[in-house]
Amino acid sequence: MSRGRVPHPAPGSLEFPYIYLDATYLHVRNAPGEGGQVVSMAVVVATGVTAAGEREILGLDVGDSEDEVFWRSFLLSLKQRGLSGVRLVISDQHAGLVKALNRAFQGAAHQRCRVHFARNLLAHVPKGQVDYVAAAFRMIFTQPKPADIDAAWDKTRDELAVRWPRIGPYMDDAKAEVLAFTAFPREHWRKIWSTNPLERVNKEIKRRGRVVGIFPNAAAVIRLVGAVLIDMHDEWIAGDRRYLSEGSMAKLYDTSDTDPVAAIESSDA
Numbered sequence: 001m002s003r004g005r006v007p008h009p010a011p012g013s014l015e016f017p018y019i020y021l022d023a024t025y026l027h028v029r030n031a032p033g034e035g036g037q038v039v040s041m042a043v044v045v046a047t048g049v050t051a052a053g054e055r056e057i058l059g060l061d062v063g064d065s066e067d068e069v070f071w072r073s074f075l076l077s078l079k080q081r082g083l084s085g086v087r088l089v090i091s092d093q094h095a096g097l098v099k100a101l102n103r104a105f106q107g108a109a110h111q112r113c114r115v116h117f118a119r120n121l122l123a124h125v126p127k128g129q130v131d132y133v134a135a136a137f138r139m140i141f142t143q144p145k146p147a148d149i150d151a152a153w154d155k156t157r158d159e160l161a162v163r164w165p166r167i168g169p170y171m172d173d174a175k176a177e178v179l180a181f182t183a184f185p186r187e188h189w190r191k192i193w194s195t196n197p198l199e200r201v202n203k204e205i206k207r208r209g210r211v212v213g214i215f216p217n218a219a220a221v222i223r224l225v226g227a228v229l230i231d232m233h234d235e236w237i238a239g240d241r242r243y244l245s246e247g248s249m250a251k252l253y254d255t256s257d258t259d260p261v262a263a264i265e266s267s268d269a
Contacts, residue, residue: 015085016048016058017252018188018244019105022092022195023065024202026209029216038214043225044074045201051085051253053244055197057233058083060226062218068096075104087252088184090192092116093177112177114141115194124167125160133160141193146182153179187248197243204228 023044029036042065046058059078063070071094089101090111101110118137125133136159140152153175161168181193191197205225215221236243 015051016083017051017085017087018049018090018192019058019086019088020047020090020195020198021097022198022202023094024205026221027214028218028221029214041218041221043205043221045198045229046078047198047201048083049243051249053242053246053249055236055243057229060222060229062221066095068099071097071100072103075100079104088180088192090195092195109180109183110177111180111192112174113195114178115196117174117178121167121170124170125164136160149179149182185248185251187251188244191244201229201232204232
């Protein structure tokens with residue numbers, strides 16, 4: 001399986017307290033020539049927020065999103081290029097990813113994307129009850145304080161588990177990672193509790209990928225997507241507004257030495 005990485009931009013020596021990881025999928029021919037089988041391959045993108053609140057593209061790779069070795073290689077490559085100061089990694093719960101995070105970013109917290117978790121949660125309830133459960137779940141995140149969010153999670157968990165027993169252990173196992181954002185400044189919550197900030201990135205990758213249809217190999221994916229990401233990175237850098245304000249980023253560093261941070265758990269749930 002071919003792999004490649006965007007040669008530019010590189011993280012350099014800046015600290016990136018927040019790292020986002022997400023995957024989208026493109027059709028790639030896995031053998032040369034017209035007879036090669038067409039498979040769906042994951043295009044993994046890493047973006048980050050600097051200590052000054054600026055957003056940057058950090059890297060790209062193509063491979064199997066369920067493979068721990070693939071994730072570990074990708075994350076370690078970012079560190080080797082200078083990535084440091086990671087406080088929180090925001091991602092979906094790809095199999096193997098959390099274990100790879102344990103090795104690559106020891107001591108960092110893991111924020112499990114609450115949007116992806118909610119979709120998985122709704123799979124445990126009948127279709128006629130989806131709106132009710134979705135509304136109940138969203139209410140958890142309207143609370144103003146970490147303790148209130150924690151209490152709302154437990155209350156919602158208990159109410160839902162009475163009707164759908166499988167929801168109880170499912171929410172118990174995910175709680176620490178879905179609520180990891182509460183250990184960070186409140187001004188950041190909406191931008192760190194899910195991978196939604198990567199939606200525009202993935203949509204543009206998909207749009208450009210549809211023009212090609214089937215890529216001849218993984219290297220062709222790297223070339224096209226890499227060009228897209230470099231343009232997006234330059235657009236972010238040239239923008240007038242920071243992704244997160246300098247004042248709010250200062251709060252992150254003022255509180256990070258004293259507030260508890262949820263450690264990454266090695267669960268594949």
